[in-house]
Amino acid sequence: MTEKPPVRARRTTLADVAARAGVSVPLVSIVMRDAPGASAATRERVREAADELGYRPDSRARMLRRSRTQLIGVVFGVQHPFHGDLVSGLYTAADTAGYELALSAVTPGRNESRAVASLLQDRCEALVLLGPSLPTTELADLAARIPVMVVARPVRSKAVDVVRTDDAAGIQLAVDHLVELGHYRIAHIDGGRAPGAAERRRGYREALSRHGLDEVVILPGGLTEDEGAEAARHLLALSSRPTAVTVFNDRCATGVLDVLHRERFSVPGDMSVVGFDDSSLASLSHIALTTVAQDAERITTLAIARAIARLDGHDAPDEREQVIAPHLVVRSTTASPDIEPAAAPSRGVQTFST
Amino acid sequence: MTEKPPVRARRTTLADVAARAGVSVPLVSIVMRDAPGASAATRERVREAADELGYRPDSRARMLRRSRTQLIGVVFGVQHPFHGDLVSGLYTAADTAGYELALSAVTPGRNESRAVASLLQDRCEALVLLGPSLPTTELADLAARIPVMVVARPVRSKAVDVVRTDDAAGIQLAVDHLVELGHYRIAHIDGGRAPGAAERRRGYREALSRHGLDEVVILPGGLTEDEGAEAARHLLALSSRPTAVTVFNDRCATGVLDVLHRERFSVPGDMSVVGFDDSSLASLSHIALTTVAQDAERITTLAIARAIARLDGHDAPDEREQVIAPHLVVRSTTASPDIEPAAAPSRGVQTFST
DNA sequence: TTGAAAGCGCTAACAG
């Protein structure tokens, strides 16, 4: 094995470029930043020199010198598919606003506190936390040091800003859709204590009542497909079986679908199913789940805008929590209910063409 | 709306801590870094002052002053589940070695070049690229400036280091497993021009030949479940139908499974199926796909180790490419073939207990 | 063991 000394060539700096172009360092700085204060001719020469030397500005030195870093820190779960969508949107939004993003992942071996700590060391000016599980008190403590945007999770504290989907409205969209198709016996498989679950339960209740439906059927579910499968079995065992079901999330809905298929139930013929999240799972062509989609673009745009507003000193106590409307993505797991003689509606006959 | 001036309190610095503790700045630096050269009493006092002031070192200033940044840049695809596993492993490996990670995501609106550029501006000392799609020439150009580790993709150029799974060996594991179960008519659904597909095809061929099996059945597949579904239909239409199939990846295998189920084929009774990746898809309990798992931990450990070796000036031309053995995860989609009278083996009867 | 001085690469504030 060759044992060379670490030949790490020093990076080319502004000084190098300045020397080659025969001008002062600050002048090069001006040119590189496209700041006013240099003649066209000089710009030309400096650019040329920089290119020849392959100059790259040092963002660290730059941030150190500037009072502002223009850096927004993002904490995300490396395994959560929806966080991917959010990160994409955040990049776009930050870029548009002239900010950079610093990513810090939460992994099985790296908790949120560590992720946040590293962002603080990087001198981020604001933090965007995607679905954080930190206790409210810690979030509040953090918010005392630096503007904190919590995304996709409701927080009771008024110390942090929150941008989240209107979970209740999402389920209501689902129920509206099902009612429109002619369903009137609609169940809900819930998410237990998961964030958003309570809201979605509430949305289900409200939607039913709004449509004058009084058969509230809420089955305990969860976040996983196994829990969905379990709930589906209970669903099928019900004496007066619903013709449709809204499920806490896509993953759980997948479990429901699986049991339905195994038990030879036709979807959507015998049972319509609606998920929540519009995850990649839902769009798999053999699943083709009708689901409630969160508006990642809007959520991220608002989160960045809010963070920057904070940095600019604009406080808006009345906008601490921004609740974004979701929309329904109709795929193949919902349709009008098949008319079974046994289950003929007892209150006003409703019929549907094929 | 309240319009306060941006009250951005200046961060507490070493100087603040020094003043409070009544010592010089460099001494505080020594204490904060746990470097030798300070008395126990001083350390105590400095620590106390730092705590009271809530001091956090500024990583930018630190890196600027040090010759080394101890930073390794990582480019990953924000939507790729396996990249999540890799990022997790990289964090752990880097942490152990005393390095930090700088994450840069590839998103629909942010290509690899941008992701790399931002890492270069951050003065990373080495780059780890997860499944990059950059052309080989660009990778080589990049490697001329900075050590580059390419993970999970074979690269012909000797300029970059590569750490990847032994794709051929993976498929061979799958075939060995199937042969052991008693299968001798084994098909392969391939990944076309996808990275690794050629290797996997080769592994399939070699494994069959090693077992003295000469019925090579390679069906064009792809990376998606739709392509898998398509291939599965061809598979079922084959005159002398295989009893088992190895599929390019889990996603494609999911499509295969779906068609099998729809056509009322029992898995694994009528057909055994093996995937590749051990993605979260594979472990969904209602899929429970037997699959080939890549050793993310080993891959990431080696990638980091290699990067650091490079930085330390250790060149190892013979280790430019490190090929890691995968392992088989047996779940519920593989079993001994059902003995159908019609398909009774014509060359030495093989029987199997239930 | 401690402190003073210098400088990492850059930008801001000024002078010419």
Place this chain on the structure above:
DNA sequence: CTGTTAGCGCTTTCAA
């Protein structure tokens, strides 16, 4: 328009 001077927060000499 251009150059000089100063300093961001930190670490590294080097003296004391």
